[in-house]
Amino acid sequence: MATSIDSTLDELRSAMRNPLTGIPGGGGGNGMFVKLAGAFVALMVLLFLVRPSVTYIEPGHVGIVIHRGGGGVDPTPLGPGFHLRNPLMTQIQAYPTFMQTLVLTKASTEGSEQNDEINVNSVEGQPLSLDVSMSFELRPDKVPALYQTFRTDVQTISHGYIRQAIRQSLQEVVGNEEIAAILGPKKAEVVTRTQANLQKRLDPYGIDVRQFTLNEFRAPKAVMDAISLKNVMQQQALTAQNELQKNTFQAQGDSIKAAGRAKAITAEAQAQARANELLSKSITNTLVQYEMAKRWNGQMPQVTGGAMPMLQLPGSKNPE
Numbered sequence: 001m002a003t004s005i006d007s008t009l010d011e012l013r014s015a016m017r018n019p020l021t022g023i024p025g026g027g028g029g030n031g032m033f034v035k036l037a038g039a040f041v042a043l044m045v046l047l048f049l050v051r052p053s054v055t056y057i058e059p060g061h062v063g064i065v066i067h068r069g070g071g072g073v074d075p076t077p078l079g080p081g082f083h084l085r086n087p088l089m090t091q092i093q094a095y096p097t098f099m100q101t102l103v104l105t106k107a108s109t110e111g112s113e114q115n116d117e118i119n120v121n122s123v124e125g126q127p128l129s130l131d132v133s134m135s136f137e138l139r140p141d142k143v144p145a146l147y148q149t150f151r152t153d154v155q156t157i158s159h160g161y162i163r164q165a166i167r168q169s170l171q172e173v174v175g176n177e178e179i180a181a182i183l184g185p186k187k188a189e190v191v192t193r194t195q196a197n198l199q200k201r202l203d204p205y206g207i208d209v210r211q212f213t214l215n216e217f218r219a220p221k222a223v224m225d226a227i228s229l230k231n232v233m234q235q236q237a238l239t240a241q242n243e244l245q246k247n248t249f250q251a252q253g254d255s256i257k258a259a260g261r262a263k264a265i266t267a268e269a270q271a272q273a274r275a276n277e278l279l280s281k282s283i284t285n286t287l288v289q290y291e292m293a294k295r296w297n298g299q300m301p302q303v304t305g306g307a308m309p310m311l312q313l314p315g316s317k318n319p320e
Helices: 002-017 029-050 138-148 154-174 179-183 189-204 222-282 285-295
Strands: 055-056 061-067 081-085 090-096 100-104 118-121 127-138 207-218
Touching: 029 081, 055 061, 055 090, 055 154, 061 138, 081 090, 090 138, 100 154, 118 154, 127 138, 138 154, 138 189, 179 189, 189 207
Parallel strands: none
Antiparallel strands: 055 081, 061 090, 100 127, 118 127, 127 207
């Protein structure tokens, strides 16, 4: 390009020094002006094409410098701000590095208008349809290599390569699990393992997975009905087991209470029997007569018959 400008300038200078050179018949004033005007126009066009222009890179983006002459990409991206460039020799492609979310769903109200659901198979061989979303960021230093590989914008890469990577990662994880486990106790584990698998696939391209979510899970109706019935039966069995445990605990409690009452009664009877035994051993004829004497008021008992009752006091002897 510099050679072309120098050549044009040399022609202009030569024409100005020798205005009649090359003009047939020696009267070539018009020819000289035409040649001079042509060289001037060519110079102006070249200066317009090679003049530097300013490109602004917005925050959250980097600029990819594309060399038009050789078609290569500069390995170092441009940061946010103003940058001078030669529009004839270079092109700057702005690429976003802020967090973006890819939504792949059957619904046309979110994500794209087309059906973007992910279809995989479970370990039972049953077809499954999944609605997922993934939040990701591009590492700025890896953006030129990413563009060099795909030669397109981020949205196209997201619905192309990234979507395929998501489907393959889900198939590797979900394809080794039962449907009931994915819907129940292993859902969180499936999401975690899928995100780790996905990050491993996207890491060479400088794509960082920030969050992966399994939003909706669809299986054949017959399979879902069977799972629902199984869950109901398990719940009923659990309820019956809980009731049995409750009755068992209650029976054990009643048994413990009854044993306690029986033990208390036995202890009471034993105590009473011991008391009676001690009492019986302590009662003698002498003690009985003594107690009777303490309670006698001196009156003779009123009885019928001719015999006089005799009251024997302690220490007295029966008359002979």
